[in-house]
Amino acid sequence: MILAALAALNVALAGPWPALAGSEDVVVEGAWARASVGTSRPGAAYMTLRNTGNEAVTLTGIMTPIAMMPEIHRSTTNDKGVSTMAPAGEITIAPGESVAMAPGGLHAMLMRLQEPMNEGESFPLTLTFSGGGKVIIEVPILKLGARGPEG
Template sequence: MKTGLMWVTAGIILAFMGFSANAQQTTADGDLVVERAWTQATDADNSSAAIYFTLRNTGQATIDLIGARTQRASIEVLHKTEFDTTGTARMSAVPELRGALGETLKLEPGGMHVMLIDLEMPLVEGETLPLRLEFYDGDDITIDVPILAADASGPQE
């Protein structure tokens, strides 16, 4: 009986984790939708992490994501990954991400992402990480970023 209850509880937790990762979060004025936010769990030897999500501009003007903030890292940077002619990946900071009216911006592995550097403590699978997204127009939003397994490749559909 206890084993059955344990499996039901585990199923509910996994279902909630999937829901959280796929949940939509919007700015107060509804001009921006954030979807599919996620990051990977880290261990004590890894002091950095990347955060991924999708931004949909549903408003009437261009949006400019100019930064991100969290209490769990010393440095948060908008980053892009590019590959040189030899196939070597290189990351570099970008000052902003701009999204035109109706545009969808995807922050995903191998491309744009928010880089957290000098994590204060490991990111634990199953927890969420509050992340404040800062926009040029001041219409900031704090999103809950689900922390998935260290080997996860994104939230499940």
């Protein structure tokens, strides 16, 4: 009974947003994160976003209960080999294209961690797209120092 009411509420909340947001065309593959040492340093998550639709989709933000300030960042390395990162803003994915979030480039920065990220656990990450569409994924936490989904 309560579940049915919640489902109805969901539909009502989803109502005002157009269906053309395109998030239903986004496929998220190979999501992973690295275990953290406590909560004093930010965590990061990586994945590939694939747009299987006929329209461009724009990733506008991310949310997760494990971090108060999640943000999409882009790391760049200058000609002196110094790496810096900055907020990447909105990420637009053309129809049929993929965007990789991987170490050294785009990443989901999880600032102000609310709990340690422990190897073997996972956490939900909500990707928000322009138009209000959302994709919720579960991100597995790999070992400390992992470099990719294969460890």
